Every structure is written in structure tokens, then in C-alpha cells.
Amino acid sequence: MHELNTDQLEELFGSDNSDFDDSFSDDQTRMDARLGSDRNRSPARMLTSEKFGRIPGLRLLRQGLSHSVQTKLLDTIISAKYFNGATNNQAMHFGDLPQQFQDIGQWAKRDTDLLESIDREPLFDQAILNLYRPGEGIRSHVDLQKFDDGILIVSLLSSCVMIMTPASEAQKHATSYSEEGNLDDGIPILLRPGDVLAMIGPARWDWAHCIPARLVDDVNGDIIQRGSRVSITLRKLNCTTADAIELGHRQ
Numbered sequence: 001m002h003e004l005n006t007d008q009l010e011e012l013f014g015s016d017n018s019d020f021d022d023s024f025s026d027d028q029t030r031m032d033a034r035l036g037s038d039r040n041r042s043p044a045r046m047l048t049s050e051k052f053g054r055i056p057g058l059r060l061l062r063q064g065l066s067h068s069v070q071t072k073l074l075d076t077i078i079s080a081k082y083f084n085g086a087t088n089n090q091a092m093h094f095g096d097l098p099q100q101f102q103d104i105g106q107w108a109k110r111d112t113d114l115l116e117s118i119d120r121e122p123l124f125d126q127a128i129l130n131l132y133r134p135g136e137g138i139r140s141h142v143d144l145q146k147f148d149d150g151i152l153i154v155s156l157l158s159s160c161v162m163i164m165t166p167a168s169e170a171q172k173h174a175t176s177y178s179e180e181g182n183l184d185d186g187i188p189i190l191l192r193p194g195d196v197l198a199m200i201g202p203a204r205w206d207w208a209h210c211i212p213a214r215l216v217d218d219v220n221g222d223i224i225q226r227g228s229r230v231s232i233t234l235r236k237l238n239c240t241t242a243d244a245i246e247l248g249h250r251q
């Protein structure tokens, strides 16, 4: 039985995050424990995400979500029993998203530069939740064309390395990508709990992403053990919900 309960959650929080810096939890500029409860406050300082020169449109806000927001999201996910059952590792929402997921989108748009070029209403109308047990991954893919530009991925509970690779041979040989050396192994992006990743433009359309199925990630010689990881991916459909049945990419 692979249900996550609160005790396991507490256990899991300790699993790979000895380097987890919770110093942002009191920082009102981070998305904090008031998730969804304070939408009228004055605008916070705009948070600036990390950019990746070789992957235009990829943006990463490290520890964008405070520890308490991560816990709240996980509590919600556990209470909603998304992942009950041994084989259940993926869940989807279409249309009106749960308020907490909408709040993440609104916060990312209002208080960060993650979605700078994305202007639309609603911002997101599809959410996919993925649970990765240690050793699990997701095969290399470009998200389906039926999803609009501007994808947001929230990482919870455990770290993993996502690998970005050019989606086509043409892309691989495009000057801006080949200048700085070999791309055969892809570009690793370490995602830690609380990190929020945006894929826009080339990062969304011209690069594929995957999470290799393995128990540990080697990040420049640092061996990072994988725990159970949960991710929330927010997207906007550019077709009707009825057309949006999707086959998962999971491995």
C-alpha cells in the first residue's frame, strides 16, 4: 500500500533535504502560509528567477514556496486522496482549478518574473499532479501542442534532476545551442522542494524535458538521494476540455 499519510510526510521531509533552507518562511515576498488568504495586500517586491543562457524561456525560482506553503499543498493533496492505491501516481484537473493551485498561478504572475510574457485569462485551466516514488521518473517529452505556451512546475517533498535536451536535430545544431559544447547528455536542472520552474517559448516548444528513473542524482559530484517527490504542473489548454484526454508519459 503506497498511500502517503501525515506521518510518512514528516518522515519524508527529512529524507534528502538536509540542505533545505527554510529562511524564506518569514519572508513576506515569498509565497507564504497565507496562501489564498490575502489577495488584496499591496504588491510585493518582484522576485527574480534564475535564467539559463542556453535555454531561452526557462526560468527557475529557487525555494519560491515557503516551507509552510509546501506543507499546506501536500496536506491538501493527501486529504484529496489523489494518490491512493499502489499504482496511482498521476492525477489531473481540468477547468476551474482548486483555489490553492489558482493562487500559485496568480502569485507567480503578480509577485515573480516567472510568467512575465504570459497574459491570459484564465492563467491556467489544467493541473497535473505527479507522485514519483524513489527511482521513478518521466520519459523525455515536449508537452503536447494542445497546451498553450507558459507552463509552471512546482516541486514538493524531494529533489530530483530534470534533464533538458533539444527536441530536434535541427534545434541541436542551432547556433545558439551548440556554441557552448556538447549537448548529448542534455542540460541538468536540479529541482528542489519549493522550487518553481517556468517553461516559456523555446524552453516549452524546442526543448524536451525528462526526469531519469534513478535512485540518486549526481550533481557535480554531490550525490543526492531521491525521496518521494510530488510535482504540480499548471498549464492552459488551447482546446476544449473534451479534446484534452491525454496519455501519461510516466515510466
Ligand SMILES: O=C(O)CCC(=O)C(=O)O
Residues within 6 Å of the ligand: 128, 130, 138, 143, 153, 209, 231, 233
Ligand atoms: O514532475 C515534473 O517535474 C514534470 C512533469 C511533466 O513534465 C509533465 O507532467 O508533463
Ligand SMILES: [Fe+2]
Residues within 6 Å of the ligand: 141, 142, 143, 209
Ligand atoms: Fe512535461
